[in-house]
Amino acid sequence: MSPPPAKLPLPPGARVPDRALWLNGSLVRGEAAVLSVWDRGARDGGALFETLRTYAGRPFAWQQHMERLVLSAAELGFPVPPAPARLREAVEQVLAAEKLTDAVVRITVTRGIPGGRPVRAGAWVEAEALGGRLWAGARMRHPSGDGPAGSRAIVSRTPFAPGRLGRHKTTSRLAYDLAREEARAAGADEALLVSPSGHVLEGGASNLFVVRPDGLVVTPPLESDVLPGVTRACVLALARSIGLEAREGSVSLEMLRLADEVFLTNSVQEVLPLAEVAGRPVPSRDVALRLLAEYRRLVALG
């Protein structure tokens, strides 16, 4: 007779979320969702992930998220991630198990255990209701009734030099997470990360756009090692499609201070105007609201 399954040795006081998730081909729940401590994803942040949003049960920009995942995995020498079709099935299974339609889905792919030569990367897929994941500035309505209230952002005090890995969505998140905690401690939704040479790069979990007083829409270039955000690319294309002049360019602290508008993009918050940056009220949010409307039009098209 095989021995009873060992109880998961958790530190005192720790509680495991009781959610269903897909792990390497099976649906598991709560304490059964276990990754080996030998896995480089668990030990060293050696994993890639994608966070995306589902609307009425359908993932938005699935293709683009899969491309980023597969390209990063290849560039960083990971074993091959599960096929996108397999991951899509996994998303559907998890949404069904959790009875979710408007959700935030996370797909994680790990480098696995060193020593062997795994051909396929390990992977898991999880989903959470959207409500708990929206930032205050995206959740609350603007007093005019038109669009989100807009977020507060701080400028992180720690200079940030992501290097080449900044272009990949890895689980080595500590530097980003500490910046976001700095924001939360200041009652803000996001922290803007600034390079040692004074260029504003992105948020701890979002890409940055500024609208200059002359109307030019600027987002920091990918060469500055910001994450190639799926929403960033989509919003750049949408801006051009509605006749705005939008381009990549470096954003100095002075530009940030003089901007008519500052907004953030990511797959969960969509296009989020900032109401305040580093204590300064941002004068306008017109461009962000136009782009948000265009973005939602695209989402509605499926």
Ligand SMILES: Cc1ncc(COP(=O)(O)O)c(C=O)c1O
């Ligand atoms: C550091 C960073 N930049 C930008 C983004 C936005 O990326 P996407 O639009 O693909 O969600 C994220 C998303 O989490 C992020 O973590």
